[in-house]
Amino acid sequence: MTANEPKVAVRRRGDVAVLDIVGDIDRTADAPLQQAYDQAVTDGGQAVLLNFGEVGYINSTGIAVIVSLLARARKERRVISAYGLTEHYRHIFSITRLSDFIGIYQDEDTAMGSAGANGAPAARGGAQ
């Protein structure tokens, strides 16, 4: 663990594993995010909701980390959603097309409220 890597806590809300991320999403975020995802899957989470509310900075390497996480989730047919992104990063998720594959919500309740019959938040597009 490096000094600046973000802290990721995992909590369950129904079938959804919420990953509360605190810190920057850059090259140091890969290990903590993958580990948190491992834990979420082990705990039986059907869907993963990323909480970006305490994230101040995401760079291109951070985007790559998120892409890796998304690729893994799609292989395992798990849905990823997110909330708490600032307007700037929502814009970046839009131009990178990440928001085509990750449902983006204003806050946690909205994300949970959009949950489908299986309790997973509905992802827009992409998640076939």
Added chain:
Amino acid sequence: MSRRMKRDRWWRAPQSEPTDRGAAGSLERPPASMAEPGIAPNDPLLAYFSSAHSTVDLDTLDLDSPALEALRAEGTRLVVPLVSQGELIGLLRLGPRRSEQDYSHDDRKLLDDLAAHAAPAVRVAQLVRQQQAEIRDRERIEQELKVAQLIQQQFLPRELPDLPGWHVAAYYRPARAVGGDFYDFIELPDGKVGIVVGDVTDKGVPAALVMATTHTVLRGEALRLVAPGEVLKRANELLLDEMPPNMFVTCLYAVLDPTAGRLRFANAGHNLPNLRSEDGVTELRAAGMPLGLLPDMDYEEHEATLRPGDSLLLHSDGLAEAHSPDGEMFGFPRLAKLCGERDGGEALIDLLLAELASFTGQDWEQEDDITLVTLQRRAGVAVAEPVAEAATVTAAVADRVLDEFEVPSEIGAERAPAERVARAVAPLDLPASRMEQLKTAVAETIMNAVEHGNSGRPELPVAIRVTASETDLEVAITDQGGDRPIAESVDPDLEAKLTGEQGPRGWGLFLIRNMVDDLRISSDRLHHTVHLVMHLHDGNARRKVADDSE
């Protein structure tokens, strides 16, 4: 003498044809010169002849000398050194006597007398010939200088442009050897005028010819293309094929809109012009390599506004790089300071020349051509419309430098400099979203500079320069990786990344492009510079309004 000694021969200058009329078999070839392999400069025979005071019988010599053996092999018996003022200037060589008798004492005496008379005469002949050659050389050089001057004068403008509300002055003084300075004014459509100041490396006729070609190319391209950066780029491509080796051209090209006082300029490695305004004297900076050096060069383009009362000086090396008797250089700081002391025009030119004269002293031989061109916007002249608009823009004259700093190449430390850039541009009141985009673009560009340009080597700095003009904000980020080409970027495709066809990374340049209005990359042998440009007056907003009104 020829009756008795048929094989005598003057030692001759190298061009001599053998004129051996004597019997075959002896002197097939005259020793052409002391420097020829016949007598090597370090051959002891040479020293022996130099100090010999009379005719030398080769049979009596005992020297370890290749030249001696060669002479003997050629059949030479006697050598009469011709010495003038202690210097060996020639040899008289004799083969065996026809009678096959030995040379007598009288013969030798006669030869010695002859040598004593001949040596000074030969010396005089040599000096005359040498002098004639020097005169011919001098004449040739003078002739070349005349030709060079003629070419140069042919291409200097005969008259200065007459621009209402402006005063234009120019001064040109060639160095004796005639360098390759030139300047030009090109009438463009819409009342604009193109201004060129350039300098060809090298001197004389070759430089003058390159100058003539450059002049013609620039005139052609300036009328066809408008943007100064494009004109220089095209000129560079055209000149590249024409340029003799080891020559290149520095050149500043600016387009002046006299009505608005707007000057757009690009620079191919030429001296920076000095702008004098209320705010003091500033240098107008725009990066670019000299013309004719390397293919595919890009030229930065910038804009400055000259308000009434402002003036601009364009200049060549001849002034700033002149030296005092102590070897001190006149220098750009001194030049800039002097620009602040006169309003411009002839007054400024006179001041500069007077300062130069007192700096270099009386015995100075001008080292290089001196070219000075000044543009002065007359104070208090009311010009049609845009003046009012220009006046409302806060103090934006030339590109203002908002901040300039360097950071070490530290991976993962791009945020702090991005925040610093954000603080530097705070006075521009960018909308919050634009500010965030700028920060991301700067951070990503610094990351690229650190990881790729500088290969993560902490000792290599990344330089960041933040400037603003009336219309644009620019952040220039320079790394030290100019010797390596920038890798082609593949557009990231998220679906390909999710299926593993592309790696997950590779978002940097894509993000940068999407965050700023313009992205340009310039390179020289040592550096890459990425220029991030944001327009300060939001074009998108205007376009939106236009769309809505349709």
